[in-house]
Amino acid sequence: MSETPSNGRPKIAFFDFASCEGCQLTVVDSLQTHLDLLNAVEIVQFREAMTEKGEDYQIAFIEGSCTREADEARLLEIREQADVVVALGACAHLGGVNALKNLHPLEDTRRWVYGDKADWYGTYEARPIGAVIEVDLAIPGCPIDREEFVRVVKAVLIGKTPPIPDYPVCVECKLKENVCLFDIGKFCLGPVVRAGCDAICPTYGDGCEGCRGFIPHPNQNAMKDVLAKAGLTVEEVMSRMTMFNTYQLQEQLVEEEGR
Numbered sequence: 001m002s003e004t005p006s007n008g009r010p011k012i013a014f015f016d017f018a019s020c021e022g023c024q025l026t027v028v029d030s031l032q033t034h035l036d037l038l039n040a041v042e043i044v045q046f047r048e049a050m051t052e053k054g055e056d057y058q059i060a061f062i063e064g065s066c067t068r069e070a071d072e073a074r075l076l077e078i079r080e081q082a083d084v085v086v087a088l089g090a091c092a093h094l095g096g097v098n099a100l101k102n103l104h105p106l107e108d109t110r111r112w113v114y115g116d117k118a119d120w121y122g123t124y125e126a127r128p129i130g131a132v133i134e135v136d137l138a139i140p141g142c143p144i145d146r147e148e149f150v151r152v153v154k155a156v157l158i159g160k161t162p163p164i165p166d167y168p169v170c171v172e173c174k175l176k177e178n179v180c181l182f183d184i185g186k187f188c189l190g191p192v193v194r195a196g197c198d199a200i201c202p203t204y205g206d207g208c209e210g211c212r213g214f215i216p217h218p219n220q221n222a223m224k225d226v227l228a229k230a231g232l233t234v235e236e237v238m239s240r241m242t243m244f245n246t247y248q249l250q251e252q253l254v255e256e257e258g259r
């Protein structure tokens, strides 16, 4: 547990695991235009933005997936120290694109990535950080939304539950009066995916691929049927469903097989 800050400003730290660091860059971008937030906290560790490395913090933001045994000890240390742990972005929240490797034999992916140096690098199946430590909340998205990051931090600082939507992207899409992509022969996971991105992909003509994760109790089978009826093959349906949510779909399969 951390010490109570003497200046009244909660100490915050940012950590990265397997990721592209795009969510941390979004944080840097976001803080540049929210100096009020910067003044309300003390950032003690943020490799992307500073060289200092304080180990005393109350709130930990973690970007990236757990992809190797060495990650587990580091995650446990962070959990031990922080009062609040926040998963930052789809890699940490869902496993994200990293978990696509779980669809292939581990040896194959190691050789594809590291070639003849594969034995130098330990790795195993990618998991969200919530599979290793308790996570208090998640900021979804790939990358996170800069304004949602600010809203979540402000809510955490005043001890409120952050306003993360639990309804589907379709709600935001309809509010924007977009023509549904299914009506013009395209495909979209909007009916089963968590809103909060202002339906940005469908608004610009791209089907949602689920970077914010599934809504609670999504009817994935109905969604698969809709996609299949719209002309996608099983492989195409699965390639859309697994882009960010491979870990969740595999866990669900294991659960169903165990029933």
Ligand code: SF4
Pocket (backbone or CB within 6 Å): 019, 020, 021, 022, 023, 024, 063, 064, 088, 089, 090, 091, 092, 096, 097, 141, 142, 143, 144
């Ligand atoms: S969620 Fe997306 S943007 Fe964020 S670290 Fe992962 S791959 Fe990068």
Ligand code: SF4
Pocket (backbone or CB within 6 Å): 169, 170, 171, 173, 174, 178, 179, 180, 181, 182, 188, 189, 190, 191, 199, 202, 208
């Ligand atoms: S385009 Fe996608 S998000 Fe928009 S209404 Fe259609 S299915 Fe829903």
Ligand code: SF4
Pocket (backbone or CB within 6 Å): 141, 142, 169, 193, 194, 197, 198, 199, 200, 201, 202, 207, 208, 209, 210, 211, 212, 213
């Ligand atoms: S529309 Fe879907 S894929 Fe695009 S940002 Fe929103 S949740 Fe992510």
